[in-house]
Amino acid sequence: MAERKPGRGAPKKPAAGKRKTGGGVPSREEILAFLADNPGKTSKREIGRAFNVKGDDRIPLKQLLKAMTEEGIIARDEAKNLRRTDELPPVTVVEITHTDTDGELIARPVSWPGEEQPPLIVIAPDTSRRKRDYDEPPAGVGDRVLARLEKVEDEDEAYPYEARVIRRVGKGAERILGLYRKNPKGKGGRLVPVEKKARNEYEIAPDDVNGAEDGNLVLGETIPGKRYGLSRARIREIFGDSEDPRSISLIAIHTHGIPDEFPAEVIAEAEAAKHHGLKGRTDLRDIPLITIDPADARDHDDAVWAAPDDDPKNEGGVIAIVAIADVAAYVKPGSQMDREARKRGNSTYFPDRVVPMLPERISNDLCSLVEDKDRACFAVRMVFDKNGNKRSHEFIRGLMRSAASLSYKQVQEAIDGRPDDAAGPLLDPVLKPLWAAYRIILKAREARAPLDLDLPEYKIDIGPDGRISGVRIGDKFESMKLIEEFMIQANVCAAETAEAQHRKVIYRIHDAPSREKLVAFAEFLATLNLSFTKGENIRPANFNRILKEVDGTEHDRMVSDVVLRSQAQAIYSPDNIGHFGLNLRRYAHFTSPIRRYADLTVHRALIAGLGLGKDGQTDNELAELAEIAEHISATERRSMVAERDSKDRFIAAFLEARIGAEFTGRISGVTRFGLFVKLDDTGADGFIPVSTLGRDFFHHDEIIHALVGERTRHAYRLGDIVRVRLAEAVPVTGGLRFELLEGGGEAPPNAGKGAGSRSRAPSGRGGPARGKYGKSSRKTPRGKRR
Template sequence: MSKSSDNNIDFSTVADPYAQREAAKYEQPIPSRELILQLIEQHGKPIRRKQIAEAFSLESEDQLEALRRRMRAMERDGQVLFNRRQQYCLVDKQDLIAGRILSYPDGFGFLKPDDGGEDLFITPREMNQVLHNDRVLVRVSGVDRKGRREGKIVEVLERNTHQVVGHFMSEHGVQFVKPDNKKITQNVLISKGGSHGAKKGDMVVATLTKQPTSRHQPIGEITEVLGAHMAPGMEIDVAIRTYDLPCEWPDEVLEQIKSLKKVVAEEAKEGRVDLRNIPLVTIDGEDARDFDDAVFCSKTPKGWKLLVAIADVSHYVQQGTALDLEAKKRSTSVYFPEQVIPMLPEILSNGLCSINPDEDRLCMVCEMIINEQGQVMRTKFFDAVMRSHARLTYNKVSAMLEHDNTKLKKKYQAVLPHLEEMYALYKAMREQREVRGAMDFDTQETQIIFGENRKIEKIVPTQRNDAHKLIEEFMIAANSAAARYLNRKKMPRLLRIHEGPSEEKIKNLKTFLGEVGLHIGGGDKPTPVDYMNLTRTIKGRPDAHLIQTVLLRSMSQAVYSPEKKGHFGLALDAYTHFTSPIRRYPDLMVHRAIRHCLQGKSPESFYCGFPEIALLGEHCSSNERRADDATRDVVSWLKCEFMQDKIGETFPGIISAVTGFGLFVELADLYVEGLVHVTSLGQDFFKFDPLSHQLKGERTGVCYRLGDSVNIVVIGVNLDDKKIDFELLGQQRKIKARTPAADTLDKPAKKKSRKKPKHKKPKHKGKVEKKVHK
């Protein structure tokens, strides 16, 4: 077969529009994914691989093997389906949807489609054959009683759970591991002889030897015994294994970086703009170790020229190398309290790619010309070599610019004039930010201070000064400039998109605001300006914290995608991540795309096309969530340990979330959160109203609402479940301290007890990217 049966096209002679890209990737290129999909579509029915090879006149063994691998990859990525007759067909033609499984502790799940479409509900029965984060193909099987589309799993494309961390259990001769990760709801059966010395109650790592199916649970064997229960200091080890975070460098990576020196090679500096005499400076936190951005600002007749120089990671991490594949696999650095799992080896992250003071460094520069109103008028990107003239911190810059610290001003007098111009520019850009309506919620972040033996000494709020905001504003400007540049060049690229709130969330928000006498403009589609106008209106109100929290929770979650959907939170039509390639893989991809354009090459010849970029965006978004979940678990465990000796003590707090099963309360001075279960609220039936975020007693009329101040007593801490239980002051029962494993580990298997419903605070998906946008 050399021609399509439908349109009589001879595909052996068709010019592949992505031939340049394929030639750049392979010595013996084969047809692109796009052309193969076109062939299958025009063929009109399922097709064998042999027929595909014949259609493109592929004959050599290398070409046939390359085609086999490509078809397997397309199958894995959900672009084609390999049916029982060993034929390929388009997924869309089969009314199938590819996506990633999101599992919930109660046993059900959702499919998050790769194309960004509406999530599908997956029943607990269907969930038996998959684990959290697996990629699958599903078909829509109907609509449930809540009006949600239901999906039936047709095929598992990719398994993403290969080891499970949890407690080793043995009951009635059956050995299994109870997962520590609550998103994995199935116990892992341990094969005969696979316990390898683990004792009941030990925290262990089980490697899966058989994945779950509709008929049997996952099966595995113990490959590591971490210790008894959750001993102090084990929390990060458990999180690393629970979330399968890559933390060791493969031998291929170690071999590749062996030749790297501590100084930049002279030949690498050739052909670059020399900025070593420009007084660029880095401004970071006190404890920062990797510096991936430097800034410089000078006055012009009509405004300012701003240089944002970013470490040129793409020079050292070449596409397709072992180092690149490992960076892609990790996607992001993971920041635990006092410990980091970096995306790149230390010789790069803290060495060659870190903009250390008084050392030559390769960089990619975004040059912006900004007018006196703070508007970016022109941008330019170029490769350069630079030297940082000072390693500054936020506190030092704030002391000089906000508090006129003469001692520091004298010490840094060489760069002070440029810092003052930066401050003037920041104020102009800040005004422009307010005009366009970028989100600026007043949220509180905290820092854990450790004492001896890694015990929490205290939890303190972090203070953001104008130096933080200055750098954040400059990084946002550079990120936005990079997105506009790549959009203009029509390049395959990863954008950072943040969609506006859904119609349902807007409807619920308006209902809530109506109850507190407020209104948000914009009709059915409020804009960022409408949101910010409302936040200005509520300043000074006693319920301002409550209203801001509800506004924030109406937002969606920011993700990586090639789609041009803009960034609602920042009120920008185009946004990407360009400024942190040391710790984020999407930034590295953006650097490569920009350099591709600077070299005058066409979008079609870029090594990564739009279909692959879309899948990469989903991969990076998933790994970003994984890193957040792992960090949250560690912090939750540390806070539980911190509260163990405070059982019986009384604290003031604020209701931070309201659910049908109780109230989550954040302690005012400790910044620790716990649950007041609904059964402890008194002799009444409390009805949950999700629109007004309150629990109200039917008989007494007592009402507990989001943002209310309360006094609580700590009644229990459970290290295993990472939960803290509170009761309201005056309503507490007799307090009984619980050991970490008192709930489950030592109870007889047949003994039944009445348990409270499982509780879990709803995720805050409306997280606006408040941190410094590097």
């Protein structure tokens, strides 16, 4: 018979020098050492047998083990096996809490009696399972699983335990970001979620408050509790006073799960990076490349230069160079920084802070094209003819030195004849040739006719105290369009070169609107006596014609909004279908590798394809491009939502002191539940419940984007100008509620008849909606009434 391995069957005997060879009761140290050597099935009987405890010594041993259990030194499981409390049992339930920088699933024990932090557990991949159609998906973050644990003996390993999943046993505790509200007449309190859609509060027992004070912004964790009444939660982390303006962005960061702290190993790798010199690079330092950015920009990752082409075969043509920070030279594939950048996907921008994709040492130093400093760059030299058509281009890994860091406003005022001391010396040698090249390239853009939407963007100004000092429509300078067009041309060159080199790359793609959206858009325009083709060969020019036709009319904003909503979402993909909005066949992001991981992958593909270094695209990255594209498309959407939520909360905090004030705005959304309104001066978005619109039944007409009164025939349409009063502002959720004072107009013929759903407003404003039988009215499906 084969000998059983200790720990798998028979327990190990006490090590030499520890074993009681002559019988008697072992010491506490000997028992703990024996339990450490024998994780698993270790009963009192096996301990007695191992230490040769016999006769009258059995009772003292039993008393000693009982005392050690009561003192918490050892613990007993359901099978009456003993173990040290500073170690985990061989089979236990763990909760998968997160992934590390290597993408490994990390867990912690659900039950841990020790006073120190519980040990971290790495989940081993299950290579033994055969994949079947009926197999449940693998466990992931948030799951609780029954797992078999093995202690890792190597002290250099980051995790002391490795686990193999036996089966999933349910979801783990839910994390809730919210406000702690202390019970006014007792101990403990409640957790009020910050999510707008959250309906429930959570009870916090006194033992679960963990030092939180009334009004603190906290991270809570649900715990099993009573079947009826409020759900229970415990407070895990305290972020500070919810009235602190810095908490606003924290809410968005934690609500959307945006990583905002770099692991120590990532910071260490960034700090160890060194500046790249001229070796192996083209010297571009004599070319007066300049950066043009917003006035408050902290980093500068693109620079431009242009001049007339002196080639007699290209009379009237121009040469332009776009130089981009060479992030690939510092962030190597598979490195700690690379894995973290890939996880984040992109930088996220809030009114008061930036959550960067890369550490500050990279984004604000080594890869920031600061004025009068040598910086490694990846540049593209482009040649255009007199009509703005690109004749050729060439990619260069170089070393540049920025001649100036200017703002959009500085450049615009210089071109308009009001140069300041920084821009003045550059006006004739740099800015005017750059502007002339832009005018030439603009000819080709106009011939290409990309989608021409011009919607206002709102800027939130933050004061020195971190509080919002104002909201305004953002500046619009033609110098912004100059940089935008140069960047677009560089991105096109990147996509074309990758294709020419047969390198697989992540494209920025934008599909044409769906057939359903085109039909809905045409039906909407018909209510305005405008026609729109729904043919197969739809182009941005078709939308531009409509936008031009309504420009300056009362319908211009409404039509612009509907055009925007009819468009597909731009995403990243290794499969190129072109970019509908820009009307380009090939397009790949190249110009912002500091803040977008997509651009970094494109840089690496070009480096490999053109043989410009050993830090290009690897086989592993090539094989994972589809997965990377899907992931960074998701992180981009996550950042967009987080940025929008943060702006809503800042604006709600700004308007909280103006409850009762009147504003002018436009209806920006129409649902069967009510109207969304965007204020003209701040861009604030608020809601008017249908229950406050007056004594009438309202039909939601989806074709004309309106609520239409059944009796009065009064309609509230998308884009209508309205006058409203601010009734409520909730900074922690970003919610605003308005009361309608005036606005809307006569409904078009047949509008609202038999379309959408039917809702009734109350007899008077501000109260709950009442149906004709005195009950709260309900939204009913099309064609049905209750």
